[in-house]
């Protein structure tokens with residue numbers, strides 16, 4: 001399991017994404033970043049043949065159908081579902097906010113087995129999230145990782161409130177929101193609250209994408225040697241459009 005503290009519980013340690021790799025590693029109790037494991041990526045001939053760029057274009061095409069209201073709703077049939085019992089070959093990893101309005105399979109007009117989806121409010125990274133992405137990249141040979149923030153994100157908005165108004169937070173929500181705080185502090189001031197929030201959302205997505213490479217030798221090795229790409233994007237609630245940020 002991904003537990004790093006030997007306590008017998010899978011504790012999920014939240015990563016602030018401002019720290020460099022060394023400081024970040026220290027945040028994970030007792031854990032050094034996993035060693036690079038060249039040659040361990042699967043070469044399953046049935047695995048997706050898509051390159052990272054082809055995978056991105058496929059996502060864009062699906063998102064275009066979603067925006068236009070001309071979805072194909074692929075890979076939802078009974079026969080397809082049964083075929084997936086033998087294994088999965090998703091072509092993209094999507095790390096998106098948990099927000100109910102940002103469902104990746106719907107936004108990209110994809111179906112069962114197409115996307116390896118991890119969701120966490122504000123795309124906050126912890127050991128479980130990073131480990132899940134590592135699994136998809138290393139063991140499922142997924143060529144593309146997309147971190148997607150979104151318009152009017154409540155988690156990022158809470159971090160803005162924390163920074164601007166010293167808002168009180170309780171429970172583990174406080175830890176979550178504080179993990180987003182660095183992105184808010186790094187975003188240039190803007191008198192337009194909606195524009196400022198959008199800039200913070202983009203900054204958080206970019207930082208999460210960057211931090212994945214700093215944190216994970218498995219992912220950085222896949223990027224350096226296996227053609228994997230990690231990109232950041234944001235979803236517009238009004239239009240349904242996903243744009244790179």
Ligand SMILES: [Zn+2]
Nearest residue numbers: 097099153154
């Ligand atoms: Zn959100």
